[in-house]
Amino acid sequence: MQATTKLLQSIPVDELTGAIAVPIYQTSTFVQEAPGINKGYDYSRSGNPTRHALESIVAGLEGGKVGLAFSSGLAAIDAVLRLLQSGDEVIAVDDIYGGAFRLFDKVYKKFGVKVTFVDTTDLTQVFNAITPKTKLIWLETPTNPTLKISDIAAIAKLARQLNVCLCVDNTFASPAGQLPLSLGADIVVHSATKYIGGHSDVIAGVVVTRTEELGEQIRFYQNACGAVLSPFDSFLLIRGIETLPLRVKAQSRSAQAIAEFLEDHPLVSRVFYPGLASHPGHAIAAAQQQTFGGVVSFVLKDDSEEAARALVTHTRYFNLAESLGGVKSLIAHPATMTHASIPGDVRRAAGVADGLVRLSVGLEEAEDLIADLTDALQASTYKKQELKWHKSN
Structure with a gap:
């Protein structure tokens, strides 16, 4: 099955009505049959059918286990960074998106997370920057805006050997252009505002993880911190994905x-x-x-x-x-x-x-x-x- 056919076939038809477009479940809460007994949803921050459909689709697009949708690309990045603790270190691509730099430098730095910016096109620089405290390698490839290319497979191999998590911001390539998880990355993030949405009419972010364990950790922060994507914006992303x-x-x-x-x-x-x-x-x-x-x-x-x-x-x-x-x-x-x-x-x-x-x-x-x-x-x-x-x- 060709990629576009597989993508379109992954977008579900509504079981209740037969609607070919994923319905917008524009609701904040769900009626329960009894305390704690429901039809899979209780409150839309914790889970919503439209957002769930989107998250399943993007997980399939990237070949991952868990997909999670956020209210912006930076909210998605922030959810990944919450995996870190004070004293942890990060190696990040030097030619980094300005918003990500601000988040690293102005927010997480004051909580004791150290970030070292290196030219990740040079594997030797990446290796030399790793310390026993390094917990995360943060790549953009291609980078924004000089379009530097890092070897994902080579860096993933190095990260595995040293027990370091590798996250790739795949915004510029999109899932139609590159699949970092298949090259060994642990996490992929997107500003879904860009190619995934594709029509300049929605602000959104997504995270996809290679394992269920990582996905559930980030899902906890998605629910606990609450920067979730709305049902209508989830619908807009699904519509955009159809032509990605x-x-x-x-x-x-x-x-x-x-x-x-x-x-x-x-x-x-x-x-x-x-x-x-x-x-x-x-x-x-x-x-x-x-x-x-x-x-x-x-x-x-x-x-x-x-x-x-x-x-x-x-x-x-x-x-x-x-x-x-x-x-x-x-x-x-x-x-x-x-x-x-x-x-x-x-x-x-x-x-x-x-x-x-x-x-x-x-x-x-x-x-x-x-x-x-x-x-x-x-x-x-x-x-x-x-x-x-x-x-x-």
Whole structure:
């Protein structure tokens, strides 16, 4: 059975009515037959049929045992971090999402959890950073926004040997593009707001675990802390999942064409996209990913915030906005948007330059998006020259 067929067949038909779409059980509580005797649900924070259907679907998508849905991607990350105790240490990818960095650095640090940020594309750096107190390795691959590729299988083997849990943020690749649990990871997290939802109309996060034991530990925190996904938002994610493989394939094809165009453009100094042969992680990405994804980042030859601002405000089809993975194309300036919470020196050391621009390629035709970037790149040079002239006069 092909992947898309298997996915669609995993979405249940409602047994009560025959509804082909999963019903929205928009209820806070459930009537009990007697104290403690119910039909499987008692209160929607602890469990809801619509959310349960979603959680079963995402567990199947990632090939895991337990799936859990949260009210945001950061809530999902937070639930995983609650497995840690004061004194534990974490090794995290240096080119990390700004929100995750803030959670590590501003929240868990004060509770005695130490995080060491390393270049996880280098297995030696990962090995050298591990101490007897290391309990978790935190990967993003591809990373946000420089699309670094880490060898999941190699790091998973190292983690198993040293009894360290490996969690992979699979947001950028999506379950249609990469399956970290099959490569040895213990936990997968997603900002389901992105590719899983796919329509820029819901905030959500999911966690999938390789074992029942890990899943039940995180389920405890899901219920105890209460950052659960609502029934309606669960329905929206299920609807998005139905077209996930088709969307990701189309977005990846367009992203490849755009990356190749940018690589040859005279106003661009560097392009980050794992589908390019020039990308240092291309071979690993080709081995562990089914697609190269829909995100392309690039640095302008004039590596300045001023030049990047001029570009991102001159596109017609790429909308200037945070987030990614939706059907409409977006453009962002990470230094002042998604990664603004990271100190400038830390951000630049991780490769997030002032002149770096991130594209989330949607479902518009690739030739239209390339034409848009062509015009914007040209317009941005005139705008920057104009700004310089005004400053000098």
